[in-house]
Amino acid sequence: MTWEAVIGLEIHVHLKTRTKMFCGCELEYGAPENTRTCPVCLAHPGALPVPNEQAIEWTVRLGLALGCEIAETALFHRKNYFYPDLPKGYQISQYDAPLCVNGRFAVPGADGDHEIGITRAHLEEDAAKTVHIGGAGGRIGGAEYSLVDFNRGGTPLVEIVTEPDLRSAEEAKRFLQLLRQTIVELGISDAEMEKGTLRADANVSVREAGESGYRTRCEIKNMNSFNFIARGIEAEIERQIGVWESGGEVVQQTYDYDASSNMLTARRTKEEAEDYRYFPEPDLVPVQPPPGLVERLRREIPEPPGARVRRLEAGLDFETATGLVTSGRDRLYQAVVAAGADRRAAANVVMNQLAGAGVAPDAVDPGELAKLIEGRETIPRGTFAEAIAASGDPGFSAEKYLAEAAVSDVSELDPVIDRILAENEAQVSAYRGGKEGLLGFFVGAVMRETKGKANPKVVNERLREKLSA
Amino acid sequence: MTVDTLRLTAEDAMRLVERGEVSSRELWEAYRAAIDERDGELHCYLTLTGEPEGDGVPIALKDVIGTKGVETTAGSKILKGYVPVYDSTVAARVKEAGLPLLGKTNTDEFAMGSSTENSAFGPSHNPWDPTRVPGGSGGGSAAAVAAGLAPWALGSDTGGSIKQPAALCGIVGLRPTYGTVSRYGIVAFASSLDQVGPTTKTVRDCALLYRVIAGRDPMDSTTADAPPVDLPEAEDLKGVRVGVPRELNEAEGIEPGVREAVERAIELCRTLGAEVGETSLPRSVDYGLSCYYLIAPAEASSNLARYDGVRYGLRVTDGGYHGMVERTRDEGFGDEPKRRIMLGAYALSAGYYEAFYGQAQKVRTVIADEHRAAFESFDVLVSPTSPTVAFALGAKAQDPLAMYLSDLLTIPSCMAGLPGLNIPCGLSDGLPVGLQLVGPQFSENTLFRVGHALERALDFDYVPERLR
Numbered sequence: 001m002t003w004e005a006v007i008g009l010e011i012h013v014h015l016k017t018r019t020k021m022f023c024g025c026e027l028e029y030g031a032p033e034n035t036r037t038c039p040v041c042l043a044h045p046g047a048l049p050v051p052n053e054q055a056i057e058w059t060v061r062l063g064l065a066l067g068c069e070i071a072e073t074a075l076f077h078r079k080n081y082f083y084p085d086l087p088k089g090y091q092i093s094q095y096d097a098p099l100c101v102n103g104r105f106a107v108p109g110a111d112g113d114h115e116i117g118i119t120r121a122h123l124e125e126d127a128a129k130t131v132h133i134g135g136a137g138g139r140i141g142g143a144e145y146s147l148v149d150f151n152r153g154g155t156p157l158v159e160i161v162t163e164p165d166l167r168s169a170e171e172a173k174r175f176l177q178l179l180r181q182t183i184v185e186l187g188i189s190d191a192e193m194e195k196g197t198l199r200a201d202a203n204v205s206v207r208e209a210g211e212s213g214y215r216t217r218c219e220i221k222n223m224n225s226f227n228f229i230a231r232g233i234e235a236e237i238e239r240q241i242g243v244w245e246s247g248g249e250v251v252q253q254t255y256d257y258d259a260s261s262n263m264l265t266a267r268r269t270k271e272e273a274e275d276y277r278y279f280p281e282p283d284l285v286p287v288q289p290p291p292g293l294v295e296r297l298r299r300e301i302p303e304p305p306g307a308r309v310r311r312l313e314a315g316l317d318f319e320t321a322t323g324l325v326t327s328g329r330d331r332l333y334q335a336v337v338a339a340g341a342d343r344r345a346a347a348n349v350v351m352n353q354l355a356g357a358g359v360a361p362d363a364v365d366p367g368e369l370a371k372l373i374e375g376r377e378t379i380p381r382g383t384f385a386e387a388i389a390a391s392g393d394p395g396f397s398a399e400k401y402l403a404e405a406a407v408s409d410v411s412e413l414d415p416v417i418d419r420i421l422a423e424n425e426a427q428v429s430a431y432r433g434g435k436e437g438l439l440g441f442f443v444g445a446v447m448r449e450t451k452g453k454a455n456p457k458v459v460n461e462r463l464r465e466k467l468s469a
Numbered sequence: 470m471t472v473d474t475l476r477l478t479a480e481d482a483m484r485l486v487e488r489g490e491v492s493s494r495e496l497w498e499a500y501r502a503a504i505d506e507r508d509g510e511l512h513c514y515l516t517l518t519g520e521p522e523g524d525g526v527p528i529a530l531k532d533v534i535g536t537k538g539v540e541t542t543a544g545s546k547i548l549k550g551y552v553p554v555y556d557s558t559v560a561a562r563v564k565e566a567g568l569p570l571l572g573k574t575n576t577d578e579f580a581m582g583s584s585t586e587n588s589a590f591g592p593s594h595n596p597w598d599p600t601r602v603p604g605g606s607g608g609g610s611a612a613a614v615a616a617g618l619a620p621w622a623l624g625s626d627t628g629g630s631i632k633q634p635a636a637l638c639g640i641v642g643l644r645p646t647y648g649t650v651s652r653y654g655i656v657a658f659a660s661s662l663d664q665v666g667p668t669t670k671t672v673r674d675c676a677l678l679y680r681v682i683a684g685r686d687p688m689d690s691t692t693a694d695a696p697p698v699d700l701p702e703a704e705d706l707k708g709v710r711v712g713v714p715r716e717l718n719e720a721e722g723i724e725p726g727v728r729e730a731v732e733r734a735i736e737l738c739r740t741l742g743a744e745v746g747e748t749s750l751p752r753s754v755d756y757g758l759s760c761y762y763l764i765a766p767a768e769a770s771s772n773l774a775r776y777d778g779v780r781y782g783l784r785v786t787d788g789g790y791h792g793m794v795e796r797t798r799d800e801g802f803g804d805e806p807k808r809r810i811m812l813g814a815y816a817l818s819a820g821y822y823e824a825f826y827g828q829a830q831k832v833r834t835v836i837a838d839e840h841r842a843a844f845e846s847f848d849v850l851v852s853p854t855s856p857t858v859a860f861a862l863g864a865k866a867q868d869p870l871a872m873y874l875s876d877l878l879t880i881p882s883c884m885a886g887l888p889g890l891n892i893p894c895g896l897s898d899g900l901p902v903g904l905q906l907v908g909p910q911f912s913e914n915t916l917f918r919v920g921h922a923l924e925r926a927l928d929f930d931y932v933p934e935r936l937r
Contacts, residue, residue, distance in 0.1 A: 039555050043775040045548065046535045046557055046654040048689050080771050080817070084790055089774020140790050148779070277817035279826060282660035282768055283652075284690050 001245070002209040005237045006217070007172050007202055008164035011179065012157055013062075013189045014126065014197040015055050020154035021125040022049030022092060029195060033149040041154040043087035048283050051076070055156035056099070058188040059123045060289050061297045062158060063100025065182050065304065066118045070294050074099040074122075076281040081274065084140075084148050085128040093159075095278045098122035099287065105182075106306035107166075107175045110318045113306065116175055117163030128153030158189075164203065164214065169233035173226050176200055177326040178305045184328065185302050193224050200229060204236045206244065215250060220264065222256040232257035235264055315343045323351055328361065335366035341373040349373055353388050363392035371398040380406040382452030406455035410462065413446070413454055417462050420445045431467050439463060472499035474617035475932045479674040482526045482620050496620075497521040497569050504571070504618045507936075511594045511603075513613035514572040516540050521569035528563055528678075529619035531610045532573040533580050534665065535654035536560045543656040544576040544588040544606075547776045547783045547801025557654020558686045559623060559665050566681045571619055575609030578803045579773065580630050580658045582606050583875035586866045587805045594862070595638060597900055597933040601859040604634030604875075610668045611638040615933060621669045621678050625655055627662045628761050629854075629879030635668055635891040636854035636903020639931050641675045641920070642668045644879075646910045647886035649695040650679075651686030657772040659765035660691075662883055670931050672892060672920040676700050679913060699914045701921035706743035709919055711735070712847030713747050716754035717878050717905075723856045726897025731853045734894040734904045737926050738851070743919075748843045748850065753836045753881035760836075761880045762873060763816045763829040770813030773806060808869065837885040844909040849919050852878055854891045854903035882907040890916040893929045901929075 019026055023040035039047040060070050077095035103118030129152050134144025160179070166172045180198060183191045191198040205217035220236050223229040235257070240250050255264040305325045312321035312330060315337075324330040329350050336346045349369070354361065369391055376384050379402055387401035407413060420442060421428055431438045439460070446459045470490060472482075485491040501517070508514055515532050518539060530536060533543045535557040542548040556564065563570075577587035585593045585608035593608045595601040596616035603612035607624030611634035614622050624631040626644035635642025643666040650665045657663060667678035680698040713735060718728070739745050778784035778797035785796040802810070816825035843850060855875060865872040882889045887907055894904035904923070908916050930937075 039553075042780055044535075044553065044555070044781065045541070045543065045551070045656040045775070046553075046652070047555075048653050050688060050690055078771050080774060082774065082777065082791075082794060084777075084779050087775060087780060089777065090771050143789070146790060275819045277771070277814060277819075277822075279767060279771070279817055279822070282691075 003206050003237075003241050004209050004211075005168055005233075006164045006205045006207060006214055007166035007169070007233060009162045009166065009172060009175065010201045010203070011160040011176070012199045013160070013183055013191055015058050015156040015158060016189050016197075017052055017054045017058070017156055019052060021052050021055055021123070021156040022154055025154065027155055028151070031151055034151060036151040037153075041087070042150055049092060049281075051284060051287070052156055055123060056287055056289065057293065057297070058186070059099050059121065059158050060294060061186055061301070062183065062188060063103065063121045064294070064298050065186060065301050066100065066103035066105050066121060066160070068100035068103035068118055068121060070289055071097060071099055071101065072288060073097065074287040076284045076287070077278045078281050080277040083127070083130075084146055085130045085153065087128065087150065087153065091125060091127065092281055092284070093124035094122035099289070105175070105179065106304060107171060107178060108306050108309045108313070108318070108322070109171065109174075113310070114165070114167070114171065116165045119161040119163055121158055121160045124157050124159060126152055126155040126157040164205075164217075169230040169237065172202060172233055173230040174322065176229060177226055181305045181326050181328055193226070196224075199224075202229065202233050202236075204233055204240065205250070206237055206240045216252050218250065218252065219254045220257050221254060223259075225259075228257060228259045231259065231262060232264070235262055239264065316347055320347050320351070327351060327355070329354070332361040332364055332366060336370045336373065339367045339370035341370040345373050345376070346370070349388065354391070357385075357389040359389065359392035365396060368396055368398045372401065375402040377455065377457045378402065378406055379404055380453035381447055381456060385452070407450060407453050408455040408458045410458065413450075413458060413462060416449050417446055417459070417466060420449065421466060428467065439467075442467075472496060474500055474503045474620070475936055476617075477620065478670050479526050479620040480671065480677060483677075486524070486526065493524045493526070493567075493569060494521055497527045497571065500527055500571055500617075500619060503616075507616055508618060510599055511596060511612050511616055511618070512591055513574055513593050513609045513616065513618050515542060515544070515575050515590055515609070517572040518570045523564065523567040523569040525567035525569065526620050527571045528568040529571045529574050529610055529613050529622040530560060530563070531607050531622065531624045532576050533625050533656040533658075534560055534573075534623060535656065536570065536573065539570065539573065541573065541656065542590070543580070544578040544590065545801065545803070545806070546589040547797070548656070549589075549783060551782045553654070555654065558651035558688060559682045560654065562682050563623070568681070574607070574613055574622060577606035577608075577805070579656065579769070579806050580606040580625055580627055581769070581805045581809055583629070583633055583872050584860075584862075584865065585609060586862065587803060589803055592862060595859045596936060597639065598859065598935070601861055601900070602637065604637035604855070604859065606630040606634075607668060608634045611635050611640060611642065614638070614668050614670060615640050615931065616936065617932075621667060621674055623665055623678070623682065624668045625663055625665050626883065627658050627664075627765060628883050629876040631666045631668060632854050632879050632889055632891040632903070632905060633875060636893070636905075637859040637901065639893040639901030639929070639933065640668060640670055641672055641893075641924075642666065642891045643675050643679060643913070643916070644883065644889045645679060645683065645913060646695070646888045648691050648693045649683045649911070649913070651689040651692050653686055653688040659768040660772060661768060662765055672890070672917055672924050673700055675890070675920075676917045696911055696914065699917070701917040703918055704922050704925050706738055706741040706919060706922050709743040709849065709915075710847045711738045711743045711745045711919075712843055712850045713745065714750040714843065714850050714852060715747055716750055717850070717852035717881070720754060720856065720877060722874060722877070723853055724858065724897065727853045727856065727858065727902050730895035730897055730902035731851070731904055734923060734927065735851060737923060741922055741926055746847065748847060750839050750843060750881060752832070753839050753884075754877070756832045757836055757881035757884055758873065758877055760829040760832045761876075761884055762812065763825050764833065766809035766813030767816045767826050768813065769806070770810045770817065773802070773810055776801060805869070833884050836881055840882065840885045840887060841909070848908065848912070848915055850907045852905050854879060854905040858897050858900035858902060878905060886910065888913050888916055890920045892920045892924050892927075893931060894923070894927055895929065899934065
């Protein structure tokens, strides 16, 4: 039996506005507890919300980048429930009149683009942070006491909901990576999962290939990296297939994913369905983004990452192109190639070596980097590495490094190579027995021996010759 | 000189201070002396301030108006001891105008009530007859002004809480157009209806105080700029078209004495040169009250959710978080807030929203449209403010529905967001009768003009007979 996964995502993004969503408190990650608060975000009697215009504009910008329609009139609603991190007893959110609806976002795959429907993107305020001390499992029930830090309370938060259009854990991960890149490029959020400024929950169900309609879905929460999201979804897909194949039935349920054990733990089910008693927030007037503003923002939207993957893929391969785009390094790559560097070499340097050396792509002069890449085989490896590490420095010039030629003299290299081969007889016979992957081992040994000054191209040639002799 | 706090208007007091005949501090002390003398009987105040700040005419504020450093309870046990860390915008504007605070006046708990009997700290009494209620929820402010315990005061009005107590205490009260006065810092009851306004002895005092508090506030997104306030001078009503909505004047439950006094006032409008004609607001009266009792409690159920014992006010511990919230709310809220929270939560519940809250909002639009149509032919609409004069303490306390009917005539214009002015128009059985003047949005100046001309012609003595 062939199974197909059906996945929808719900993503929360903290906007990096200077101040909170409905008050003037400054947002500062890591500030001492309860020092970024005021009567509004502490819900003192009589305090009223005033919307952050920047947050509204940024949500519109994000909506446009997700191909959404922007509402002429959007409303804030109150979502009512009791929890200590929600000082008003309601969250100001959006309900049936969100800012952005009906979008689509292209996720390129090896076999073509897949358009993922964006149901909506809306703006709301984040809750405060609660820490439960004592009791079981850090939950409020049975805790000895709980502490609330209201610094985070009221942070502007965009919620993005996708249609159940994703068909694999890998695709869900790629969607999120491209979405994250879009958000970062719009300059509206750091979107860092480890800091919690980007969070994603997944709704997962499975069905037999060819089946129409959806089966019962489960929600997975608490996945705090792209890889954990892929693994969590994968684990859930397998669990559900197992349930159906053993004649059982999937029950609607929320699971927490624990990355260390790769296990899904069911959350305690609530006895009654939540009723949030939504109603339009009477303290706020409807939001009506001016059409002129929307048009201006529409013109400023950068080329979507999915399209860039497609464009780059032509001269590279899908994986590398995706890697370049989702790491935000594709612009530098393109500039370096335009300056005359070889595509593959440029991709490798830009994506791996610069990252390894901690050089920010924005700081690099593409022309100088292109020169360095083209001349890389004429200089010692160590020199090349030094040059890469310095390539982000102001006024970096490739000339100085390229002047230091690598050792290509066979008469100087051969004795070293011969000694290495003599010292590693076992590896030599393994290589000759077919384990050609060991070539790298020998190259590495020679490079170490020559302190990186040997020309790797020449070393390669000599080694191959000697080993096949 | 001695200050006759019973008779002195705020405008005259202002003049005395300007001329240097009386200092602001002497005024303040005169009112404090009156409070010492009569507030034991009337219980208008919940809190008295220690020292006056400012060089103007002192003022009292209803206890739903947040005052930095001065306890603000909204008449509720759940806020007992709560001292705001910030001033409401109106408190700040009053302070800026140099008006020293006398104290905070009694109110039905969270402004929910029509008699002050729902105050957690005991009811206020009507200065005309202390066995009777002063009306509510702003009964403390109205009684204080009527009894000479404050030259003027601010109240808040959701469905009649300024106009109805002003009517029952024989003074002037304005509920301004929704959005002209900031709600920032006002303990919220029903956000889409709450509005702060003055309670005064005369219409000119009312205009003067409204001028201090009105205007857009960046801290309240629902505010708008109000037209500049004109102090009323004219003593005639030439060119004014006065509409008499049949249903508001013939509603069941209007006492004969109230009807007669209002009819005389309408007749006086004619004498003063107004064109008087009949009009109709059928759905406003039929559905206004019931829709109000869906919308206001719905918003209240959400606005009162912040009183959970976590951050301020009363906290009753009981095991965990949920126990604490339940016990705190159970002990902190009185019956009326509890009743309205339940009504409101029900009206907003999944499956009931459309039938109740959603439907009530639609009717609200109908009510606004009906008023708009009436204002095509009329400048002001007149009716009794309250169907009855002040009723006896305890008479309706056990019957919420009878109590709710006290606001039958004030609620429709509140639902439409319109300004309404109460002026006293006579006595019935020795108790004041209030006349309600309602105008279109931002028509406060018209209301002041009409109210002032009538006030002059009626020559009502606002000093309660027993205190003269």
